[in-house]
Amino acid sequence: AQKVTQAQTEISVVEKEDVTLDCVYETRDTTYYLFWYKQPPSGELVFLIRRNSFDEQNEISGRYSWNFQKSTSSFNFTITASQVVDSAVYFCALSEGGADGLTFGKGTHLIIQP
Amino acid sequence: EAGVAQSPRYKIIEKRQSVAFWCNPISGHATLYWYQQILGQGPKLLIQFQNNGVVDDSQLPKDRFSAERLKGVDSTLKIQPAKLEDSAVYLCASSLGGNTEAFFGQGTRLTVV
Numbered sequence: 771a772q773k774v775t776q777a778q779t780e781i782s783v784v785e786k787e788d789v790t791l792d793c794v795y796e797t798r799d800t801t802y803y804l805f806w807y808k809q810p811p812s813g814e815l816v817f818l819i820r821r822n823s824f825d826e827q828n829e830i831s832g833r834y835s836w837n838f839q840k841s842t843s844s845f846n847f848t849i850t851a852s853q854v855v856d857s858a859v860y861f862c863a864l865s866e867g868g869a870d871g872l873t874f875g876k877g878t879h880l881i882i883q884p
Numbered sequence: 885e886a887g888v889a890q891s892p893r894y895k896i897i898e899k900r901q902s903v904a905f906w907c908n909p910i911s912g913h914a915t916l917y918w919y920q921q922i923l924g925q926g927p928k929l930l931i932q933f934q935n936n937g938v939v940d941d942s943q944l945p946k947d948r949f950s951a952e953r954l955k956g957v958d959s960t961l962k963i964q965p966a967k968l969e970d971s972a973v974y975l976c977a978s979s980l981g982g983n984t985e986a987f988f989g990q991g992t993r994l995t996v997v
Contacts, residue, residue: 815927871917
């Protein structure tokens with residue numbers, strides 16, 4: 771069965787610092803998909819990124835970047851020059867090739883202090 | 885483009901009562917999901933529909949939970965009878981399928997007292 775582990779329960783940094791959120795996954799499938807979602811205090815989950823298991827290229831989108839390493843089964847998320855608006859709970863999730871449903875980690879609560 | 889709509893936003897019921905939640909997915913999205921998010925945890929998939937057929941309900945407590953998706957569009961999730969441990973946020977999501985990204989509604993916060 772698939773599993774997603776986010777070992778960092780809460781991270782607190784001062785604005786403008788860089789911060790990395792860790793995600794480790796387990797799956798027996800060779801075809802799978804990894805996702806990051808943001809959940810601000812309003813509660814709605816906001817999609818950030820999707821990667822498939824055959825594409826290990828790192829991705830950068832503005833201040834956000836993602837590092838996918840199959841060798842360590844990790845899909846880490848870095849925010850550069852953090853801002854107060856980045857404060858939220860961030861979830862890493864996995865779906866396997868035969869099923870769309872997501873398996874989520876427990877989330878990392880990110881607090882950006884001004 | 886309108887997002888996933890859910891109602892009600894909040895619901896408080898006594899244990900052993902019944903409750904129903906409604907979801908309207910994004911237009912054109914064939915796949916619809918219901919997730920349960922207990923405070924401090926990540927969402928857990930309860931049931932997945934493809935059009936009006938059930939794809940995965942392996943984690944749905946079928947003795948008390950039921951869900952349907954009439955005409956492959958709107959969906960309702962029902963709990964009868966509710967237990968204290970059912971207190972959670974119930975999230976509806978939809979997608980185009982094929983492991984594409986799911987879009988979530990704002991959720992219904994259920995409190996069972």
